[in-house]
Amino acid sequence: MRNRFIQGRDFGSPDLLALQTEELAAPGPGQILVRHSAIGVNFIDILLRRGELARDLPYRLGLEGAGEVVAVADDVGGFAPGDRIVYAGGPTGSYAEARVLPAARAVRLPDGIDDDTAAAVFFKGLTADYLVHRMRPIAPGDTVLFTAAAGGVGQLAVPMLKAAGATVIGTVGSEEKIAAATGVGCDHVLVLGSGDAAERIREWTGGRGVAIAYDSIGRATFDLSLASLARFGLLVSYGWSSGDVEPVALAHLRDAGSLFVTRPTVAHYIQERGDLIAGAERVFAALKDGVIRANIHAKLPLAQAGAAHELIESRASQGSVILDPR
Ligand SMILES: NC(=O)c1ccc[n+]([C@@H]2O[C@H](COP(=O)([O-])OP(=O)(O)OC[C@H]3O[C@@H](n4cnc5c(N)ncnc54)[C@H](OP(=O)(O)O)[C@@H]3O)[C@@H](O)[C@H]2O)c1
Numbered sequence: 001m002r003n004r005f006i007q008g009r010d011f012g013s014p015d016l017l018a019l020q021t022e023e024l025a026a027p028g029p030g031q032i033l034v035r036h037s038a039i040g041v042n043f044i045d046i047l048l049r050r051g052e053l054a055r056d057l058p059y060r061l062g063l064e065g066a067g068e069v070v071a072v073a074d075d076v077g078g079f080a081p082g083d084r085i086v087y088a089g090g091p092t093g094s095y096a097e098a099r100v101l102p103a104a105r106a107v108r109l110p111d112g113i114d115d116d117t118a119a120a121v122f123f124k125g126l127t128a129d130y131l132v133h134r135m136r137p138i139a140p141g142d143t144v145l146f147t148a149a150a151g152g153v154g155q156l157a158v159p160m161l162k163a164a165g166a167t168v169i170g171t172v173g174s175e176e177k178i179a180a181a182t183g184v185g186c187d188h189v190l191v192l193g194s195g196d197a198a199e200r201i202r203e204w205t206g207g208r209g210v211a212i213a214y215d216s217i218g219r220a221t222f223d224l225s226l227a228s229l230a231r232f233g234l235l236v237s238y239g240w241s242s243g244d245v246e247p248v249a250l251a252h253l254r255d256a257g258s259l260f261v262t263r264p265t266v267a268h269y270i271q272e273r274g275d276l277i278a279g280a281e282r283v284f285a286a287l288k289d290g291v292i293r294a295n296i297h298a299k300l301p302l303a304q305a306g307a308a309h310e311l312i313e314s315r316a317s318q319g320s321v322i323l324d325p326r
Pocket of ligand 1: 041042043044123124127148149150151152153154171172173174177192216217220238239240241242243264265266267312313314315316317319
């Protein structure tokens with residue numbers, strides 16, 4: 001089967017990504033072959049392209065996609081040609097018309113959830129799901145801080161946090177994103193770079209600070225997130241969109257209120273098939289119940305994968321960006 005896919009020939013700028021063609025092999029043991037109808041773009045793809053994650057050259061990109069199963073290896077049960085599926089996780093390579101992937105990464109897509117929606121919310125929704133439901137339970141009265149609240153993960157995590165009973169302070173990078181952050185349920189919105197953010201957070205929490213700070217921005221917001229925590233607060237440092245963070249002195253965590261810090265990855269939270277399925281079921285249920293919805297900022301042709309990256313890295317996107325492989 002003739003296939004078109006995106007290849008990165010070097011690490012660096014988006015123009016290093018180019019469309020290539022290949023003859024696609026049949027699925028090997030444990031694999032299925034899927035023809036994509038929609039592909040999700042995630043910030044981690046950008047980190048990989050920039051060379052901030054270990055990879056060999058040349059490389060493929062993309063950790064999620066939705067589409068139809070075309071072929072199934074003899075040893076794979078549970079999937080058949082014609083099934084609608086969505087998947088998340090490695091190995092990379094979803095920026096393609098079609099691909100083979102481990103069947104263990106795929107989940108059957110329920111009726112009522114279209115492929116664009118699935119590609120827009122699956123990886124980001126599984127991330128929001130573990131952050132909200134598996135990290136530390138939200139206690140009644142908890143206020144939390146969530147950075148990049150108008151972004152892809154943010155627009156899914158904030159409504160999940162609200163549904164779990166939290167009061168949410170969301171950060172955005174500009175005034176234009178305030179409406180998106182309040183639209184998904186933020187009780188307070190902090191525009192980064194405008195005024196004394198730490199003071200605003202103390203005001204909004206009656207001087208106590210937040211129970212949990214979910215920080216995906218990294219270098220630019222890490223100190224603020226740490227300073228925003230109440231006693232016994234938890235800092236979840238799950239991304240570094242602005243650059244990686246410096247090490248933290250453990251004594252500081254003691255002095256600042258016996259704080260907790262974790263640096264998690266969704267890869268571990270969906271590593272076991274049972275965890276992937278349970279997370280997927282919660283994400284599908286949240287979609288069906290109207291708790292979350294896919295906010296697709298842009299759908300670009302596969303060949304414009306570099307432009308999709310530029311949209312996200314320039315902080316211009318709100319919600320998800322997906323690619324159209326057809
Ligand atoms: N650890 C995990 O399990 C896991 C899983 C998935 C994603 N992530 C991380 O979660 C974050 C969100 O991912 P996403 O795909 O949904 O992206 P996104 O939130 O749609 O885009 C990143 C956002 O970060 C903010 N930002 C602040 N400073 C930035 C800078 N210097 N450059 C670029 N963006 C900056 C921007 O929002 P404002 O302009 O509003 O500040 C931007 O919209 C990323 O850091 C990603 O790596 C982690």
